Each structure stands twice: as structure tokens, then as C-alpha cells.
Amino acid sequence: MGKWIRRVVVLAVAGVFLYSMASIGMTLYRYYISDKSYDDTAEQFTALATGAEDAAGERGSAPGSVGTETAPIRVDFDGLRAVNGDIVGWIYCQDTPINYPVVRGEDNEFYLHHGFDGADSNSGAIFMEVQNRPGFADANTVIYGHHMKNGSMFAALAEYADQTFYEEHPVMWLLTPEQDYKIIVFSGYTASAGSDTYQIFEGASGEFDEYLETVQGRSDFTADMEPDGAAKYVLLSTCAYDFEDARYVIHGMLVPVGSAAGVPGEAGQRG
Template sequence: MLLGACLIAAAVCLTGLLHELATYRSARQSYAALRQTISIPMPDDSPPLQEQTVDLDWVAAAKETLPGMTAWLRCEGTQLDYPVMQAVDNKFYLSHLADGSPNKLGALFLDCAAESDWSSPVSVIYGHDMRDGQLFGSLSGYKEQSYYDAHPSISLYTPQKAYQIELLAAYLVDGTSGSYPIGFADEAGMADYLNEVRAQSFFETQARAVWGDRLVILSTCTYEFENARLALVGRLRAAPAQ
């Protein structure tokens, strides 16, 4: 009887593992197909923080394939290379891929209250921290100074413009009580927020934001404490579209 119980338990564990692997594989294949369909060119020899023009011919393919897409997020040399979706709430893309298919890996998505053209003073992007590095799984690297030094900016391509998100800080947030700003009443309020997050940041940088800059916050789970979130803060630097 004991042997039988052990065999049943092993079978259940194996079934769960196979399902987990299939879920991860399905997400990886879906996003690989999207990268082929929506091809966003970027000059390989451009300095990472240099403002640049980008061929936006990919927009038509994006609108046809992913109507809910607001941008494409890419960090050269990492696994971060995904569409950023937006829905009427902040729940749908927690459990659906960018193409709308059910999958617990979900998608990267812009907060439903933010402007879809990225004109909000603060735009928050959410995504799961996956063990295999998919979605925001690579953001944990920003807990190390050397990783930031290698990747000080992230590219954001919208149907209107191409941007660089110049990174300013990476810090921890309590997901049960903490929240992100949606804007600032004045210059002093923005300065107070940025000074606070820089003081908590895992990395140091000389990059600074000034009053009038638009901020982007990338938010994902982390495991230093229960319901912890890692927040990566940056400012948008726009490049004119061709």
C-alpha cells in the first residue's frame, strides 16, 4: 500500500511537471512567433542612449496581429523582448498571453489607467517574473551593479515614436500596501520621490530626471519578503520616428 501511494504521488508530481513545462513551452513559442511577425528593426551599432530614428513599418503588422498592443519593449543582450499590452483592467493579461490565449505566464501590460500613447507622467508596466527568464524574469539582474552597467537603458517602441528608457533606480515595494505614483503635483514632489527611490536602489547611476520628464516603472514579483515587488524606474528619452 505504501509503495502504491508513493507511485501515485510520483505520477501526480510528474503530471504537474509536464503540464508546467508545456505551459512554459507554449508561451515561448507564442512570443517567438510574434517576434517573427512583428519585426522591429534597430541599428545594432547605435549607442544605447543615443536618440535615433527607427523604421516603424512594423506598426501595420502589430495592429493586425495584436490590437491591444501599445508598444514593444526590448533590452538588447537579454531575454526582454516582448509586446506591451493594455486591457480595460489589470487582470486579463495576468493569465493570458499577448495573443489572448489562456496561459499563466501572461503578458507584459501597461496599467489600464495610463494613457495608451505613453503621454502619462508615470506609466507602469506589469509582468510576471518567470523562472526561465521569460517576460520580466531578467529584471532581477538589476539587483547587481554590474548588470545595470551592462544594460543602463531599455528600448520602447510605440506606433508613434521610439524611446529609450534611461534607468534611474531599482527598489523593492510591498505589494500589499505600496503603490506607484501616477503623477506629481509639483517639481518638489517628483524630486522627493526620485530621491527616495535612489536611496533604496540596488544600483547607482549618474542618470537623473528633471521636471517634465515622463517616467516609466517596470514592476514584477520578487521574493525578499511576502508580496514583495521589484520596481525598475526610468525616464523616457524620445527619438523622432522616420
């Protein structure tokens, strides 16, 4: 009787082990499929801009003005929108995995579990807060993305907790069909999902000035810049694991450059 029980226990343990390995394998496979899909998308719909200068450490033009600098990549938004009309932009950070289309859905749930093309996906998509006005028209626009364990999607945002990482990546890029922007990063920190960090402001105001001062004071790194309340901003948000419902957020000022979709001279001319 004892031998039989031991055999049952061994078989049960082996079954649990095999099930666990199969689950891990399936998760890794899903990561692979998602990463490959986004890699293929970047290869198909983007290209390095010819002659684009490396602007990783430059501050760019004054807020509200359009500089002569252009985005370092070009994006085929016509092709992307033929796949999904929810496409509103493309976000790019040099030397990181952040190189993705940005979508805006009818709610904040769909793209948590669907890729930019609308297909089921554990990685979801990079998407805009539905309460924000289209066209990045608000003073601050919130953009969400998953923190994937393999480092994809918005996982790299958490790296900004380190001063050295910030100094190596002080600039991101946001490209749209109408206007491209440098994202001048100036604050990053851990917040709760229900934090006042997620307030949306339509335009410049004294309250917005106070908000910018507050969020800069929370930053894990020190940025040599003074936020301008007349400019527009993005808040990039991803999951963190410091406590329940923790998020890591990055604030960046949008500085218009002289391109749209990466094409020089097209800023403000395309619809």
C-alpha cells in the same frame, strides 16, 4: 497483512511521484508553448533596424527633445493590432529575454492570465496599468509583467539588483507607433505591492520631483544620472520572492529618439 499494507504504501508513493512528474512536465510544456509563441511573434512582427547603432551605454538626447538616434529594431504595429487592438507598444532590452509587445486592457487582471493575443496563458502579457492614460501621457507609466521561473517575461528585472548587470544594461527601448524612446534606467529595488512606489503623476510637480529623489535613493545599483522632473518615466514591475507580495521594480526615464516603430523620421508623424 503487513505485505499488503507495504504494497499499498509503495503504490501510493509511486502515484504521488508520477503525479508530481506529470505536473512538472505540464508546467514546462506550458512554458515552452508560451516562449515559442512570443519568439514566433518577435520573428514575425519585428526585425533589426538596418544601420541602427548599438546604443547600450549611451544616454541619448535631452529630455523633451527628439534626438537623431533611432531604435535598434522595427515593429509592425499594423500587423500586431490586427491580432489584438490592445497593443500599445513594444519593449526591448538588448541581450536579455525582454523583447515583447505591450498591451493595455480594460483592467489589470485579464493580461495576468492571457497572452498579448488574448489567448489563455500562464505567462500572461506585458501590460500597462489601466489607470495610466493612453499614449504614455502621464509623468510616470506603470508596466507589469510576470517573473517566470524560466527567465522569460520580466524575470530579468530582478537582475538589476547587481551593479554589473546594470552597467551592462543601462538602457532599454520602448517603441510605439507614434514615437520611440530610450528607457534610461536609473533605479531598481524591491518593494511591496502596496508601496507608494506605485503612485501615478500626470505631470511635472514638486511632489513628483520628491518622488523621483526618493525612488533613486532606494536603488540597489548606482546610476550616473540625475532624474529630470520635466521628463516622462516608466516603472517596470514584476514579482519578487523576498517576502509576501514583494515586487522588483525598475524606474527609467523616457528619452524620445528620431523614429517611430523603429522607422527613422516617423516620430510624431504617425497616428
